[in-house]
Amino acid sequence: MEPFEGSAAVVQLETGAEVIELLIRKLEHHVALGEDEKAYLAQIALQVREYEPRETIVHEGDHPSESCLLVTGFACRFKLLPEGKRQILSFHVAGDFIDLHSFLLKQMDHGMAAISKCTIAKVPHRSIQAITEQFPRLTRALWWDVALDGAIFREWMVSLGRRDARAQIAHLLCELLLRLQAVGLVTDNSYELVPTQTDLGDALGLSTVHVNRTLQQLRGEGLIVSEGRRVTIPDVEKLKTAAGFNQAYLAVRSGPASAG
Amino acid sequence: MEPFEGSAAVVQLETGAEVIELLIRKLEHHVALGEDEKAYLAQIALQVREYEPRETIVHEGDHPSESCLLVTGFACRFKLLPEGKRQILSFHVAGDFIDLHSFLLKQMDHGMAAISKCTIAKVPHRSIQAITEQFPRLTRALWWDVALDGAIFREWMVSLGRRDARAQIAHLLCELLLRLQAVGLVTDNSYELVPTQTDLGDALGLSTVHVNRTLQQLRGEGLIVSEGRRVTIPDVEKLKTAAGFNQAYLAVRSGPASAG
C-alpha cells in the first residue's frame, strides 16, 4: 500500500516528437491542429522518467512547475483520507495529459501514482503558458482536454452515488474498453486489466472483498471472461446494458475532427 | 420531481455590466484582469431569463450555443438514470459560470436545473470564441474556472466513495458555507440551505430518509442549528473536523489575485 520514492534516471529528450505524437493524436479527436502548432509541440523540451508500480509521481499539496503526460503504462489520481482510506479519482492510459490542470490550479488537490510501470513526460508550465500566448486553437484543444476530464468525473460520480456494485464494475470495464481501444490496447474486445481488485475498490468506493465477489458474479453471468489479468467481453452490448453505459461522455470518435 | 418547462420572458440586455461584474469578481480570484478584458466582457450581449424552482434550464444531450451564468438563485447540474434515479453533480450559486465547458464539449453530458427561482444570463459561445482569439489572459481565467469545477468534482467523489453519511453532509455544509460566504450570502456562520433533503440525498447518493436522520444527528450533536431553511454553524472548526474538510480544493481567497 505504501507508495515509495524511486530514483529512476531522468532522460532529457531534445526532440520529444515520438512522445508528443500521442498527445497530438488525442487532441485531434477534438480539432485538427495546424502545422505550426504541431511543430511547436514537437520542439518542447521534455523530461522523461520511468516510475515503478505503486510509486507516487506527484504528491497532494505539491506546486508542480510542469504537467505530466503519460507515455506508456497505467496510472491513477487519488486522494487519501485521514483514516487511511483512499479514493481513486481516475485511471489513465497512454496519451493522457494527467494533471494538465495543475498549470491553472497551482496546488495539487490530489496525488498521482503509477499503477503499472510507467513512463512519464513532463511538460513545463512555461511551455503551456507560451502556447496560450501564441496559439488560440491549440489552447482550446488543451482546454477541451481538461473539460473532458471533468465529464469523466461526472460519470464516475453517478457510479459512486447511484449504481450498485455490479453496474459500477460493469461500467468501469466498459469505459476502460473504449479508452484502451482508442490507443490501440484492445484486441477482440479483450484487454489487460492492470489495476488490482484493491485499486478497483478504491476507485468505486467498495471493499476489495466485494469487488472480488461482484467480479465473480459477472463471470458467472457470462458478461466477462478472464484469464489472469486479461479480461474479455464476449458481448459488449450486454455488458453496456448491465452497466447503464452511454459512451457519449467520453467523446470518443474513430477519426480526427474537422478544423475549429 | 418533474422539472417543467416555464415560459418566462426573455430580456435582452444591451450592456450586461452589472451581471458581468459578478463573473469578473470570481475570475479575479485567480488573476487580475486588464481594463480591455473587462471592457470586452461588459459589452457582450446577454440574454437574461428567469427560471422557476425545479425548472430545467438545459437538458442532457442538448447542443447549446451559449453558456449559462447564474446571476441570482440556486441551481444544480444532474444526471438521470434509466431507473429514474437522479445524481446531482454540483450546486451553484450567484456568479457561477455553470456550463462554461459546453463551449468545448458541444454536447451536454448532463442536465441543469433551477433549485430556487433563478436568473440566468446566457453568454454566446461565439463571444467566448472571440475571447480565446484576442485575450490569452482572460482565456486562462476562464480555463481556470473549468479546472476549479473539476477540483470540486474530485472532492465530491471522495465524499460519495469514502465518507459516511454524517461526514458527507457535514462536508457539503462546509462547502456551501465557504462558497456562499464568497458571494456574501452568509452572516454569522448562518445561511439559507436552499436544496431540499431530497436534493441533498440526490447529491450525496443517499435516500431522503437517511438524510433526514443524519441531519437530526448533526443537530443532536450541536454541530448545526436550524430553524426552517436557515442553517447555523455554531463552531465551524468542529464541523470541519467531523467532515474531514480541507478547503484547499475550493481555492477560495479573501482578496483578488495578482497579475498573471
Place this chain on the structure above:
DNA sequence: CGAGGTCTTGAAGACGATCAACAAACGTGG
C-alpha cells in the same frame, strides 16, 4: 381551507463492510 410539497417516524430487509484466514501468483535471490 385545501392541496401539494417537504419533513419526520417506524419497521423490515438488503447490500456491502469488516474480520480472519488461506490459496494462488509473482518476482527475486540463492
Place this chain on the structure above:
DNA sequence: CCACGTTTGTTGATCGTCTTCAAGACCTCG
C-alpha cells in the same frame, strides 16, 4: 531452478449502515 516472501485473489461468517416501504405531521401558498 527451486525456495521464499510478498502481493493478489478467494472464501466464510457476522455485523452495520443505509434502503425501502408506508404512513402521518407540518407547512406554505394560492
